[in-house]
Amino acid sequence: MSDTTPHAPLGPEGENPPVTSPAIGQDEWVARHLDRRLPPRLGKVEERLRQVPWWAWLTLFIGAACMLPVFSSSGYVRRIGFDTVLYMMLALGLNVVVGWGGLLDLGYVAFYGIGAYTYALLASDHYDIHLWSVVVIPIVVVIGAAAGFLLGLPSRRLSGDYLAIVTLFFLQLFQTLTVNGDQFFFDLGNVTGGANGILNVDPLDFFGREIAVQHNGVFAVDYYFIALGFFAVVFVALRFVNLSRTGRAWRSQREDPLAAEVMGMPVNWLKLLSFAFGAAVAALTGVLFASLNASVFPLSFYFVLLITVYTMVILGGQGSQAGVVLGAIIISVLLELLRDPAHARDVFYVCVAAGLVLAFWRRWKVGLGVAGGLVAFGFVVHAIAQAIDTSWTAGSGGACDPTAGTCPSNWVDVWVALPDDLASWIAPVSYIGLIVAALTLTVLTGWWRIVLLVPTLYLAAFVWENVMLAKPEPTRYIVIGVILISLMILRPNGLLGERRVEIV
Amino acid sequence: MLIASAATDKFIALTVDGLTLGSVYALIALGYTLVYGVLKLLNFAHGDVVMIGSYIGFGMLRLLGGSNDLVIPWVLALIVITLTAMAGCAGLGVAIERFAYRPLRDAPRIAPLISALGVSFFLAYSMQLLFGAQYRDYDLFSLPGNPLFLNGFRIDNVQISVVRIIIVVSAIVLCIALWFLVNRTRTGKAMKATSYDREAAAMMGINIDRVIVFTFVLGSSLAGAAGVLFAIRVPTQVSLGFILGLKGFTAAVIGGIGSIPGAMAGGLILGFAESYAAGYWPGSAGTRWTDLVIFSILILFMIFRPQGLLGRPDIKKV
Numbered sequence: 001m002s003d004t005t006p007h008a009p010l011g012p013e014g015e016n017p018p019v020t021s022p023a024i025g026q027d028e029w030v031a032r033h034l035d036r037r038l039p040p041r042l043g044k045v046e047e048r049l050r051q052v053p054w055w056a057w058l059t060l061f062i063g064a065a066c067m068l069p070v071f072s073s074s075g076y077v078r079r080i081g082f083d084t085v086l087y088m089m090l091a092l093g094l095n096v097v098v099g100w101g102g103l104l105d106l107g108y109v110a111f112y113g114i115g116a117y118t119y120a121l122l123a124s125d126h127y128d129i130h131l132w133s134v135v136v137i138p139i140v141v142v143i144g145a146a147a148g149f150l151l152g153l154p155s156r157r158l159s160g161d162y163l164a165i166v167t168l169f170f171l172q173l174f175q176t177l178t179v180n181g182d183q184f185f186f187d188l189g190n191v192t193g194g195a196n197g198i199l200n201v202d203p204l205d206f207f208g209r210e211i212a213v214q215h216n217g218v219f220a221v222d223y224y225f226i227a228l229g230f231f232a233v234v235f236v237a238l239r240f241v242n243l244s245r246t247g248r249a250w251r252s253q254r255e256d257p258l259a260a261e262v263m264g265m266p267v268n269w270l271k272l273l274s275f276a277f278g279a280a281v282a283a284l285t286g287v288l289f290a291s292l293n294a295s296v297f298p299l300s301f302y303f304v305l306l307i308t309v310y311t312m313v314i315l316g317g318q319g320s321q322a323g324v325v326l327g328a329i330i331i332s333v334l335l336e337l338l339r340d341p342a343h344a345r346d347v348f349y350v351c352v353a354a355g356l357v358l359a360f361w362r363r364w365k366v367g368l369g370v371a372g373g374l375v376a377f378g379f380v381v382h383a384i385a386q387a388i389d390t391s392w393t394a395g396s397g398g399a400c401d402p403t404a405g406t407c408p409s410n411w412v413d414v415w416v417a418l419p420d421d422l423a424s425w426i427a428p429v430s431y432i433g434l435i436v437a438a439l440t441l442t443v444l445t446g447w448w449r450i451v452l453l454v455p456t457l458y459l460a461a462f463v464w465e466n467v468m469l470a471k472p473e474p475t476r477y478i479v480i481g482v483i484l485i486s487l488m489i490l491r492p493n494g495l496l497g498e499r500r501v502e503i504v
Numbered sequence: 505m506l507i508a509s510a511a512t513d514k515f516i517a518l519t520v521d522g523l524t525l526g527s528v529y530a531l532i533a534l535g536y537t538l539v540y541g542v543l544k545l546l547n548f549a550h551g552d553v554v555m556i557g558s559y560i561g562f563g564m565l566r567l568l569g570g571s572n573d574l575v576i577p578w579v580l581a582l583i584v585i586t587l588t589a590m591a592g593c594a595g596l597g598v599a600i601e602r603f604a605y606r607p608l609r610d611a612p613r614i615a616p617l618i619s620a621l622g623v624s625f626f627l628a629y630s631m632q633l634l635f636g637a638q639y640r641d642y643d644l645f646s647l648p649g650n651p652l653f654l655n656g657f658r659i660d661n662v663q664i665s666v667v668r669i670i671i672v673v674s675a676i677v678l679c680i681a682l683w684f685l686v687n688r689t690r691t692g693k694a695m696k697a698t699s700y701d702r703e704a705a706a707m708m709g710i711n712i713d714r715v716i717v718f719t720f721v722l723g724s725s726l727a728g729a730a731g732v733l734f735a736i737r738v739p740t741q742v743s744l745g746f747i748l749g750l751k752g753f754t755a756a757v758i759g760g761i762g763s764i765p766g767a768m769a770g771g772l773i774l775g776f777a778e779s780y781a782a783g784y785w786p787g788s789a790g791t792r793w794t795d796l797v798i799f800s801i802l803i804l805f806m807i808f809r810p811q812g813l814l815g816r817p818d819i820k821k822v
Binding site: 102 | 546599608611617625628750753796803810
């Protein structure tokens with residue numbers, strides 16, 4: 001927890017470089033905020049980095065991403081890479097609607113599903129239609145954009161809240177239609193395959209030549225490169241849109257729709273356009289998803305995915321393309337690490353260490369004290385627990401799977417108490433206790449906060465090891481929820497987003 | 505004549521079913537509307553508060569000995585369960601407001617909405633982490649003598665069980681109590697004033713923070729009651745919060761968000777729509793398409809009457 005509130009200036013006024021006069025149209029406070037950004041030396045580095053044009057960054061990034069299969073021949077890593085690229089595209093699309101358009105679109109992943117299902121219907125054994133990918137992809141993009149447009153139509157007069165409910169219900173409706181689409185009304189027959197989905201979807205092809213998904217049983221790297229290619233196209237296209245008249249109009253109607261309208265901008269049309277752009281990108285991503293998995297299921301496109309993509313956009317910073325890509329990478333890798341309890345253990349301690357460093361950057365002596373206190377506190381509790389009953393420290397935590405017989409020993413075994421047999425009341429009590437302690441921390445100030453921080457962190461380690469690691473699935477999404485809430489409160493502009501100032 | 509009477513029976517049965525569903529939706533919608541009226545915030549986490557309410561009720565029922573071995577009479581037990589759930593949810597609502605929404609009160613409007621999404625996600629999966637994803641049944645069938653489902657009265661040939669009467673009557677009682685609180689007490693007046701104009705209310709000496717906390721107490725305790733009333737008839741599960749929240753939310757929008765009678769009306773409309781859609785859809789698969797019917801109603805309202813049935817149109821000030 002930082003000791004500076006988000007609005008406090010980062011240094012005493014005297015140390016700041018002379019204030020440059022704000023550019024036209026820029027609020028003075030924002031301009032000065034940029035000046036206050038970093039101490040002089042780091043500030044110069046940052047200034048240099050800012051001067052590197054965006055296409056250089058993009059080339060560098062794509063180049064680095066292309067090296068991934070070179071460094072790792074594991075099909076698992078390539079698959080994760082592919083999924084991450086899909087997430088990056090989804091985040092880019094959502095960024096158009098949320099970041100630039102300023103619209104809360106909660107039906108976004110339905111368009112992803114629409115893209116995937118359209119591809120599956122037009123290129124599979126389901127209706128025995130096998131169109132070429134070069135034909136299907138434009139169709140899917142157009143259908144996706146049209147669907148976005150249609151959904152936007154009833155919402156165009158409405159403010160953010162109404163839009164949220166209409167789009168969220170649209171997502172629910174999409175779910176209902178796909179789950180029950182095996183027995184459609186009006187005797188349409190089996191359209192979506194119901195809960196069983198559509199199987200045997202064709203892989204992508206290049207003018208009729210199929211691109212195999214697997215190569216000798218290992219994930220074929222072709223798809224990774226294809227996805228990267230699509231990503232690059234989408235990124236550049238959206239970049240140009242954002243730099244165009246339309247992009248500027250989006251941002252101005254986001255800041256103040258009324259003023260934009262008075263200036264003669266077609267606000268409703270702009271909203272619909274941003275909806276359609278986001279939906280088209282999502283639909284395109286759906287093609288990649290369906291072709292790689294060779295199947296589509298209704299549950300792949302639901303609320304969970306929606307919140308995940310939202311977290312990526314918020315974490316990276318709404319409105320910043322580089323930011324949402326970074327957010328997508330971080331969240332995708334994090335979710336993957338949390339899937340495996342053995343990795344998840346280490347993730348926790350890395351995060352705690354990183355959090356302590358960030359929080360006590362300016363007061364490193366206090367930070368060292370907290371870290372030392374935490375280590376000592378842990379050993380003391382562990383020793384006491386062992387002295388009372390050896391079974392309290394004899395277990396190996398939730399990461400251990402007794403049926404599989406795999407209980408990887410870890411260096412924290414001697415530090416955190418891992419009861420052999422967790423009584424059923426311990427899980428709820430310790431978990432709720434942790435929430436209460438964490439919330440209390442946010443209320444306390446001064447030394448009390450630092451004193452309480454140590455036992456809270458230890459309790460967190462205890463809960464993580466014993467309760468949360470045992471159930472990776474809910475744990476992953478709890479982490480997402482916590483990231484979302486704390487980001488909104490601590491840093492609503494995300495990692496790379498520009499800070500937005502409401503001018504009253 | 506026989507056919508006509510069968511049709512009437514079906515209509516009566518569906519109406520009763522719609523009324524039962526609708527009163528629960530109305531209670532949930534009231535929570536959305538109250539919070540929206542005062543904070544102009546759509547509290548996405550409300551549905552999950554409802555779900556947690558039904559779990560608190562379940563836990564309390566267990567503490568009282570379970571449905572087939574109650575230590576107190578069942579009427580008393582039901583009251584105790586409902587009150588516990590209401591109290592628990594009220595506490596939860598206050599905590600959510602204090603820690604997730606209050607820091608964002610002056611942020612751009614999209615910020616608390618996203619925070620609310622995070623809270624909803626956090627609550628739903630915390631419950632799944634602690635209590636698993638299986639269905640929890642109050643199992644009130646096993647009450648000795650099965651007083652809830654066997655008894656009741658008849659209209660024509662339709663049996664109306666006690667449990668439905670309890671649901672509808674409790675919902676009505678809670679609505680009347682709410683109406684009384686909002687219209688006949690000082691705090692209620694303060695709530696109204698805050699919802700008209702927060703700054704002006706603050707200048708008139710109204711403690712805005714207290715009013716907002718009180719609103720969350722009201723809304724969340726209604727959610728707790730709704731959770732129990734829902735779960736005494738059908739088993740509850742952690743993912744139910746999303747669906748119930750969505751329905752309540754839609755009901756509030758249809759009725760006119762911010763309007764208390766509107767939320768009740770919207771809840772009933774939704775309940776009837778769902779029940780009639782399930783019953784009268786051509787063919788046998790009506791229950792599958794209720795969502796489609798509700799969505800169509802929502803879209804029609806959005807196009808022709810975006811402020812909802814009883815809501816005031818949103819006037820933009822320049």
